[in-house]
Amino acid sequence: MGKLTDRIAIITGAASGIGQTCAELFAAEGAKVVVADLQEDTGKQVAASVGGTFQRVDVTDASSVEEMVQATVAAHGRIDILMNNAGIDGEQAPTAVSTLENWERVMAINMDGVYFGMKSVLPVMIEQKGGVILNTGSTVGLNAMGYLPAYTASKAGVIHLTKAVAIENAMHHIRANVICPSVVDTPLLQHFMKNAADPESARAGFASLNPLPGMVTRDAVAKAALFLVSDDSAFITAVALPIDGGYTAR
Numbered sequence: 001m002g003k004l005t006d007r008i009a010i011i012t013g014a015a016s017g018i019g020q021t022c023a024e025l026f027a028a029e030g031a032k033v034v035v036a037d038l039q040e041d042t043g044k045q046v047a048a049s050v051g052g053t054f055q056r057v058d059v060t061d062a063s064s065v066e067e068m069v070q071a072t073v074a075a076h077g078r079i080d081i082l083m084n085n086a087g088i089d090g091e092q093a094p095t096a097v098s099t100l101e102n103w104e105r106v107m108a109i110n111m112d113g114v115y116f117g118m119k120s121v122l123p124v125m126i127e128q129k130g131g132v133i134l135n136t137g138s139t140v141g142l143n144a145m146g147y148l149p150a151y152t153a154s155k156a157g158v159i160h161l162t163k164a165v166a167i168e169n170a171m172h173h174i175r176a177n178v179i180c181p182s183v184v185d186t187p188l189l190q191h192f193m194k195n196a197a198d199p200e201s202a203r204a205g206f207a208s209l210n211p212l213p214g215m216v217t218r219d220a221v222a223k224a225a226l227f228l229v230s231d232d233s234a235f236i237t238a239v240a241l242p243i244d245g246g247y248t249a250r
């Protein structure tokens with residue numbers, strides 16, 4: 001018996017990186033996973049590999065997010081888990097010379113997308129008298145990072161928004177938490193390091209920030225996510241959990 005047997009789980013941004021690894025682990029634990037992403041080809045491949053279904057979604061578009069939720073209810077009758085995970089890092093620049101275009105794009109995906117996801121799924125979870133929301137934050141939402149103003153602000157916003165939703169909906173047996181990984185090797189990191197002269201030493205530099213040796217792995221993030229969406233964390237809500245080898249304790 002898996003930890004998520006027969007649970008219906010939507011994961012946004014599941015065509016790649018952390019979301020993909022969570023889709024694989026949740027499915028291995030018995031969940032029926034809806035792989036929701038903008039990327040259709042890779043999203044369909046991930047969905048097929050985990051025995052789930054693919055749903056195209058643009059999390060910046062409230063109607064697209066609502067469609068994702070309603071299509072899942074129509075297919076499965078309920079939604080037990082929503083993981084709002086889609087996100088981008090955006091461009092690196094000091095705030096003084098950063099662009100409004102970058103601010104709006106990062107906020108639209110990382111912040112509006114999480115809000116739209118929770119706004120659409122909450123009526124379903126309230127009606128069914130329970131559910132679990134897990135949002136992907138970041139250690140930069142706990143400890144600010146320079147040169148990424150929109151990303152840092154969006155991740156801090158996700159943490160507080162999630163806590164507010166957790167408080168509001170606890171009476172409906174709905175839990176809402178955030179995972180806050182430090183740097184993880186994914187396509188997002190490759191984009192972040194696109195101007196690095198020596199990506200390997202940049203990786204080693206990131207790893208050296210964590211008191212525990214090495215970088216956080218996708219597997220470690222997915223296992224923490226599994227804990228927060230399963231009954232193992234039945235009385236845990238409104239938590240922003242660092243998965244950072246101790247980085248934010250410094």
Ligand code: NAD
Nearest residue numbers: 013016017018038058059085086087138183184186187188
């Ligand atoms: P990734 O680039 O591998 O995956 C992100 C996914 O989001 C992609 O599949 C992409 O298609 C999807 N996506 C982007 N815009 C979308 C949109 N508008 N609608 C639907 N899907 C969209 O990156 P990742 O590192 O796996 O990032 C996943 C989450 O983890 C993000 O929220 C990110 O901020 C967070 N995070 C990443 C790291 C890291 O170091 N990689 C650290 C902390 C937090």
